[in-house]
Amino acid sequence: MNTSSRWLMISVGLGMLLNPLNSSMVAVAIPRLQHAFQLDFTVVAWIIFSFYIASAVSNPVMGKASDLFGRKKIFLAGLVVAFVSSLLAPLSPNFGWLIVFRIVQSVGTSMMLSVGMAIIRIHITEKQATALSVLTIFQSGAAAIGPFIGGLLIHWWGWPAIFFVNIPFVVVSFLLSWRTIPKDEAPTPIARGLSFRKWLDLIDASGILLFTVGLVALFVGLLSAKSSGHVSFMNVIIGLTGLVALGIFVRHELQTKSPFIPLRTFAKYPALTWVNVQFIVVNVLFYALFFGIPSYLQMVRHVSEFHTGILMLSLGLCSLIASPLAGRWIDKSGPRPALLLSAILMTLGSVWIVTWNPTSPVISVCLALAAFGISNGLNSVGMQAALFKSSPKEIIGVASGLFSTSRNLGAILSSLLISIVMGDMFSFGGFRMLGAILSVIALSLVFMSWRRRESGQLEAS
Template identity: 80%
Template sequence: MSVRSWWLMISVGLGILLNPLNSSMVSVAIPSLQKVFQLDFTGVSWIIFSFYIASSIAQPVMGKASDLFGRRKIFLTGLVVAFIASLLAPLSPNFGWLIVFRIVQSIGTSMMVGVGMAIVRIHITEKQATALSVLSIFLSGAAAIGPFIGGVLIHWWNWPAIFFINIPFVVASFVLAWRNIPKDELPTSLARNMSFRKWFELIDASGILLFTVALVTLLVGLLSAKSFGHISLGNVIVGLIGLVALGIFVRHELKATSPFIPLRTFAKYPA
């Protein structure tokens, strides 16, 4: 494998590790956040769940976007978005704004995961399995070491440090990616002339909305029941709304021409 290929892997790896790093690192900051913002268990838990929900939506959407608008462009944009979110999150005036920046951070880091894999598969043809294995080390290694890094940062500084720590990784990845990721081909005429309606159909905006409603309402119902210590009528109603939304989502995905989650693929290839 050439030196240029290794630099390309490092450039991509430093970007894609931000998603698993931030999903695991924040777990040790829960007590600090709960104390600072005066939250109960249900409220503070959304710092974790909001990130996962946003990631589960953003990653497949950004994969489709990169096919149309260019993988290098999406990857670099994701780094910029992650940089802005990591810089502004510690300045949040309240927990609501922190959740907003956390979602933005999740979207930014999600722009790099699937796109980074595609970049390596396209531009590294020699020892491709080795290259993808190296990327998996970045992903799994970041998830494993995240709580340790978060614990050290919380011990010596405070919860804002778990956001600021992203900045050197983002800057290093951006500089290396700018130099090592090959430029995208010119966008196709389809991408240039695509209307918002066509784009919404392509990413299955209806499916995304149903998926989000189902996940959020189910989590709200479950977390509220756990927080209050008993199941109330309100918890049951919210949970039922989530189940209904989930059922409508499944039915919609089976009929959609460009489904957000291709459920028929799982049925076709059960293994």
């Protein structure tokens, strides 16, 4: 790999790491934000919901936009959007404006995440697999050390620091990307002649609107009922509106020519369906613990943000160490054994959490985090391998997009689960109940992994 390719990889990697970094740093910021804005836990949880819902919508849209308008343009525009949102979010006069800037930040970082891999695939032709693996390390490393960085920043400079820290990354990435990413080719005649109406049809704006309205309305209805302690007529109306919108969304996606989420693909390829279902469950487990354990440490154990970040580092380091080892194992044995071991580790970790009390030894917390970290490393490689085995080559692009959507849906559902279990205030009793629920979910994951046979739905080789 020549020098120009290395610099291209660095410039793209610095931009792509912003999405996982910002999605993970907030894990240690929830208690501080709850105190700063004097809000219930269910309300503050929207700092998580908003980011993942915006990412779920933005990733496929920006991928299509880059094909029409140029990948370099979309990547640089994403950096500008991320810069503006990171600069303005700490100045938010209230929590509502913070959510707005958090959504803008998610859109900006998703723009880079959507096109970064494509830029590398197109412009680095030698040792391409190595380049792509390095980008994966940028992303997984940022997600792994995000809680540690967030804890350090919040401890010394408060919650605004988790937004300001993005600025140097954005500036360096923009300057390098401006010089190293080759100029986009001229737009195709189709792109030049595309009207705004046709562009909306191409990205399935109606489907995106129905999907977003459905999720938000359903969550508002559920969380409002949980927060108030009783189910009001308005809660029911809002929740039903969300369900109806999601039902219309499903019907719309089955009929439109350019669906936002190609649901027909699931019906046509059942092996791919099962991979995505399992990936959603995996992410529900992982993110529920990823966001739940820092709150337990800070709000139940009264551990500082700094020390919480250090403890969470055990999860990140174990994940980073396990990933390359998992790759070698999966190359020899296929994804099924690694995914089965991962499910077992998640089950043991979830059951272990149920045995905790407010004064459990720190080593007990570290052991649980290590189990989840190793399982995450196994899953990050194993689920990708399972995806490639279950996806025909001609739809691998569509399959990758669905895979990313499944990750976001898992993260959204995990946040919803935490909020429903906890209600207004994060408590030890709620956390123990969360551990019990996750133990049941993890056992179902063990069953799913065990049932996927070589000739079955997980490994359609």
